[in-house]
Structure formats: structure tokens, C-alpha cells
Amino acid sequence: MSRTYSRRARLGTGLAMGVAAQLAAVGLLLASAWLIVRAAEQPPVLYLMVAIVSVRFFGISRSVLRYVERLLTHDVALADAVEQRVATYTDLDRAAPAGLGDLRRGDLVSRVVADVARMQDRLLRLRIPWWIGLAATAVVVVVVALIDAPSGLVITAGVAVAALSLRWLVARAGSRRSGRAEAQGRLSAEVAAAAVAARELVAFGAADEARATASTATGDAESAQSGGASVAGIGSAVVLAVAGLTVAVLAALSGGLDPVLVGVVLLAPIALVEPWDGWSEAERLRPEVTAAAARLAALADLGAPVEDPADPRPLPDGNDLVVEDVRVGWDTPVTTPISFKVPEGAAMAVTGPSGVGKSTLGYALLRLLPTWHGTVSLGGVPTTELSAAEVRRRIGYLGQDDAVFDTSIRENLRIADPEADDERLRAALASAGLLVSVDAMPQGLDTPVGEHGGRLSGGERQRLCLARLLLADHRVLVLDEPTEHLDAPTAAALMDDVLALAGPGGRSLVVISHSPAVLARFDDVVRLSRVDP
Numbered sequence: 001m002s003r004t005y006s007r008r009a010r011l012g013t014g015l016a017m018g019v020a021a022q023l024a025a026v027g028l029l030l031a032s033a034w035l036i037v038r039a040a041e042q043p044p045v046l047y048l049m050v051a052i053v054s055v056r057f058f059g060i061s062r063s064v065l066r067y068v069e070r071l072l073t074h075d076v077a078l079a080d081a082v083e084q085r086v087a088t089y090t091d092l093d094r095a096a097p098a099g100l101g102d103l104r105r106g107d108l109v110s111r112v113v114a115d116v117a118r119m120q121d122r123l124l125r126l127r128i129p130w131w132i133g134l135a136a137t138a139v140v141v142v143v144v145a146l147i148d149a150p151s152g153l154v155i156t157a158g159v160a161v162a163a164l165s166l167r168w169l170v171a172r173a174g175s176r177r178s179g180r181a182e183a184q185g186r187l188s189a190e191v192a193a194a195a196v197a198a199r200e201l202v203a204f205g206a207a208d209e210a211r212a213t214a215s216t217a218t219g220d221a222e223s224a225q226s227g228g229a230s231v232a233g234i235g236s237a238v239v240l241a242v243a244g245l246t247v248a249v250l251a252a253l254s255g256g257l258d259p260v261l262v263g264v265v266l267l268a269p270i271a272l273v274e275p276w277d278g279w280s281e282a283e284r285l286r287p288e289v290t291a292a293a294a295r296l297a298a299l300a301d302l303g304a305p306v307e308d309p310a311d312p313r314p315l316p317d318g319n320d321l322v323v324e325d326v327r328v329g330w331d332t333p334v335t336t337p338i339s340f341k342v343p344e345g346a347a348m349a350v351t352g353p354s355g356v357g358k359s360t361l362g363y364a365l366l367r368l369l370p371t372w373h374g375t376v377s378l379g380g381v382p383t384t385e386l387s388a389a390e391v392r393r394r395i396g397y398l399g400q401d402d403a404v405f406d407t408s409i410r411e412n413l414r415i416a417d418p419e420a421d422d423e424r425l426r427a428a429l430a431s432a433g434l435l436v437s438v439d440a441m442p443q444g445l446d447t448p449v450g451e452h453g454g455r456l457s458g459g460e461r462q463r464l465c466l467a468r469l470l471l472a473d474h475r476v477l478v479l480d481e482p483t484e485h486l487d488a489p490t491a492a493a494l495m496d497d498v499l500a501l502a503g504p505g506g507r508s509l510v511v512i513s514h515s516p517a518v519l520a521r522f523d524d525v526v527r528l529s530r531v532d533p
């Protein structure tokens with residue numbers, strides 16, 4: 001409540017300061033005009049003192065007021081951006097990994113970075129210029145109307161024409177040339193894809209094609225950018241044309257006015273060019289801000305692949321995993337019904353032909369994906385009655401290609417438990433069979449692992465991911481092809497360490513594999529078979 005109030009208070013004060021700054025700018029111009037015209041009549045200098053002081057006052061106060069306005073409104077906009085960014089991450093967190101659908105990595109980065117930044121413009125460069133401009137313009141119109149009512153009417157007409165033509169003309173021209181965000185997103189996606197696959201593209205001689213695609217995307221982004229510049233040009237032309245026309249009409253009607261006031265009245269539309277420029281810029285940005293809002297809303301609409309029950313039951317004490325008649329798949333069920341039991345501390349293997357749905361079953365056990373049929377229970381409670389996040393506290397997953405971050409071994413491990421001290425990290429590394437290698441590295445736990453763990457061997461990378469999994473203290477581990485890409489002796493050594501994790505008081509293991517050497521280590525092997533087409 002108090003945060004909302006303070007946001008409103010800061011925004012309100014910022015707007016008031018902005019209006020005052022705009023009026024100071026108008027006052028500066030009009031007082032200068034009055035001073036110049038009156039000085040031409042060579043009155044005693046004392047007559048001019050008020051105007052001279054006013055010019056100084058408006059000149060200084062304008063800068064101070066504008067500074068305070070920027071400080072307050074940017075503060076509010078930055079706080080909004082933080083909230084927006086958190087909301088965007090929450091949307092992604094809810095939908096990932098099963099629900100991100102066709103979104104590409106680069107496009108996603110562009111949404112999270114550029115679109116969220118664009119949303120700050122909605123307040124700072126779209127709404128605030130309109131609000132401040134309207135308030136300042138209204139004051140100028142009233143002042144001019146008090147000096148001379150017909151001139152007030154002419155300026156009112158000028159303001160209406162400027163506002164309406166900017167709102168429709170510039171916004172329309174802008175939306176025809178919009179698509180900058182999409183073009184930028186496509187460019188980011190192409191560059192990210194090319195950077196990730198650079199080695200393969202070069203090896204298969206496809207680099208030229210990738211370069212051509214990136215260059216087309218660059219061209220699209222550039223033409224979207226220059227489209228934006230031409231819209232800005234249209235806006236400036238509209239503002240100058242309307243201001244000039246208003247001055248011309250006022251000049252034609254100013255015959256009966258005191259010559260000193262003529263200068264003031266004629267300069268009033270010129271003083272309004274600054275707020276109108278703000279409106280023009282706002283309308284140029286409107287399509288981009290609207291597009292960014294729509295792209296972020298699309299993330300919010302992704303929805304969770306697995307809904308939590310309205311009133312989740314508490315996690316049971318037991319860890320027996322029971323799978324009964326379960327069918328899994330992404331768009332349709334791909335497996336025949338599967339049933340198996342993994343009592344606490346037991347180890348079993350799951351196998352089957354490629355594409356049969358082994359990894360998909362792993363996702364379903366962790367409630368990352370829903371099942372199509374049957375029940376998965378943990379400690380006697382169906383996992384559909386538990387919160388998915390709680391299920392994932394108890395059941396952990398080691399994938400075929402888990403993310404290894406470009407930082408030290410210590411920081412890679414601490415993702416699982418930011419509080420873990422070196423003793424716990426070393427214990428996890430020992431259980432995963434990596435401690436001896438880490439101790440042999442000159443920097444030990446501080447050794448940088450490189451991008452995607454590129455400075456580690458395949459076996460070390462897999463053991464690092466296993467150590468991270470052990471640190472999270474799950475009671476059931478689903479290991480998806482843990483020995484993939486490893487040579488036979490390394491694979492056998494890793495399996496020794498993996499199997500040592502099970503047993504009374506230990507963790508339960510579900511090892512997904514199609515390797516005969518791995519399967520030979522298990523008494524209990526479940527074979528998945530594909531559903532008949």
C-alpha cells in the first residue's frame with residue numbers, strides 16, 4: 001500500500017515538476033519576447049527590470065525543475081521495469097522447459113532485454129510527454145485567451161489540429177513501418193543460432209548460407225530502423241506546419257492588439273513546439289511500445305504445462321515411487337501404458353528404442369509435463385495432488401545435455417545450494433567421483449569451466465552435473481543417459497559411482513539408458529514400447 005502510494009506520490013510530483021518546467025520554458029520565451037519588444041521602445045530601464053528578472057528566473061528554474069522531474073519519473077519507470085522483468089522471468093519460469101514452444105533463444109533474449117526496456121518508454125516517452133504537454137498547453141491557451149480571447153481560440157484550434165494529426169498521422173505511419181522489435185528479435189535469433197553452431201556451420205560448409213540469413217535479418221532490422229526515422233521526420237513536419245500556420249493566422253488577426261502583446265501572442269505557438277515535439281516522439285514510439293507489450297503478454301499467455309492442484313497436499317515422508325499404467329507424450333501419448341515400482345533406495349533402469357519417450361517419461365516423473373493416462377505416486381500420494389515444485393524438490397533429473405555455466409566449478413555447484421560451504425561441495429564432488437580431478441587442478445574449486453563446460457572433458461562435465469544434483473539433496477534421481485558420449489572405462493567408472501548412491505538410506509535411482517553395458521548393471525529393467533500408429 002505504502003509502496004503504491006509512494007509510487008503515485010513520486011509520479012505525481014514528477015509530473016507537476018514536468019509541467020512547471022514546460023511552463024518555465026514557455027515563460028522564458030514569452031518574457032524574452034516581451035522584453036525585446038518593450039526594450040525596442042526604449043522605456044526607462046526600471047520598466048524592464050521585472051522582465052529581466054523573470055527571464056533569469058525562468059531560465060534557471062526550467063533546468064532545475066526538469067532535473068527533478070527526470071529524477072522522479074525515471075525512478076518510477078525503473079521500479080516498474082524491475083517489476084516487469086520479474087513478471088517476465090516468472091512467466092518464463094512457469095512455462096519452461098516444456099512450454100516455450102516455438103520461441104527461439106535469441107528471440108527470447110530480445111524479449112526479456114529489449115521489450116522490457118521498451119516498456120519503460122511507455123511511461124517516460126509516451127504517457128508523460130502527453131500528460132505534461134497537455135497540461136502546459138492548456139495553461140498557455142488560458143493565458144493567451146486572457147490577453148486576447150480570439151487569439152486564445154486560434155491557439156486552441158492549433159493545439160487540436162496538432163494533437164489529432166500527430167495522434168493519427170504519425171501513429172499510423174509508425175504502425176505501417178513498425179516491426180522493429182520483431183526484426184530485432186529475428187536478427188538476435190539468427191546471430192545466437194549462428195554463434196552456438198559456428199563450428200558445425202563451418203565444418204559442413206554452411207557458413208555462407210548462415211551469413212546470408214543473418215545479413216537479410218540485418219537488412220530487415222536496418223530498414224525497420226530507417227522507417228522509424230522517416231516517421232520522426234513526418235512528426236517534425238506536422239509540428240512545424242501547424243505552429244507556423246497558427247502564427248500566420250494570429251498575425252493576420254492581431255491588428256487591434258497592443259504591439260507589445262502581439263509579440264507575446266505570436267510567440268505562444270512557437271513556445272508550444274517543444275511539448276508538441278514530445279507528442280510526435282510519443283506517437284512514433286507508440287507502435288513499438290504496443291508491439292513490445294503484446295510480445296510480453298504472449299509470454300504471459302504461454303501458461304504452465306502442468307497446473308498445480310488448488311490445494312496441494314504436503315509432501316509425504318516416504319519416497320517410494322510407483323508408476324501405474326502411465327502413458328506420456330508431448331502432443332499425443334507416444335508410449336504404451338508403463339508400470340513399475342522403485343522402493344526407497346532401489347535402483348532400476350528404463351530402456352527402449354530412440355524416440356519411444358524415455359526422456360519424456362523422465363519429465364513426467366518430475367511433473368514438468370502432465371501424463372496422458374495413469375498415476376505416478378510418491379510416498380503413496382499421487383504427484384498430481386502435490387505441488388510440482390515440491391515434487392521437484394524430492395525428485396531430481398540429470399539430463400543428457402544439462403547446462404554448465406561459464407564460471408567456476410564452485411559457482412556451478414552452488415546453483416543447487418547457494419549456502420553450501422566448501423566441505424559440502426567437496427563431499428558432493430567426492431560422491432560424483434570428481435574430487436580427485438578437481439584437487440589436481442591448480443585453481444581447485446575456482447577453476448573456470450569455460451562456455452558450456454568446454455574446458456572440461458565429457459566425463460568431468462557429466463560428473464560436475466551429477467555433483468550439482470547430489471548437492472540439491474533429492475531423494476529420487478532420474479538420470480537420463482548418464483554415460484552418453486563417454487568411453488567404456490569412463491562410463492563404467494561413472495556407473496560405479498552412480499550405483500553407490502543407492503542402497504538402504506540412500507537415494508532411489510531411475511536410470512534411462514539404451515547402453516547394454518549400463519543395463520547389464522541392473523536387475524530391474526523396464527522396456528518402453530512405442531504405441532502402434
Ligand SMILES: Nc1ncnc2c1ncn2[C@@H]1O[C@H](COP(=O)(O)OP(=O)(O)OP(=O)(O)O)[C@@H](O)[C@H]1O
Pocket residue numbers: 329330331334352353354355356357358359360361514
Ligand atoms: N520439446 C518437444 N516438443 C514436442 N515433441 C517432443 C519434444 N521433445 C521430444 N518430443 C517428441 O517426443 C517423443 C519422445 O521423445 P523422447 O526424447 O522422450 O524420446 P527418447 O526415448 O528419450 O529418445 P532418445 O533415446 O533418442 O533420447 C519423440 O517423438 C519426440 O519427437
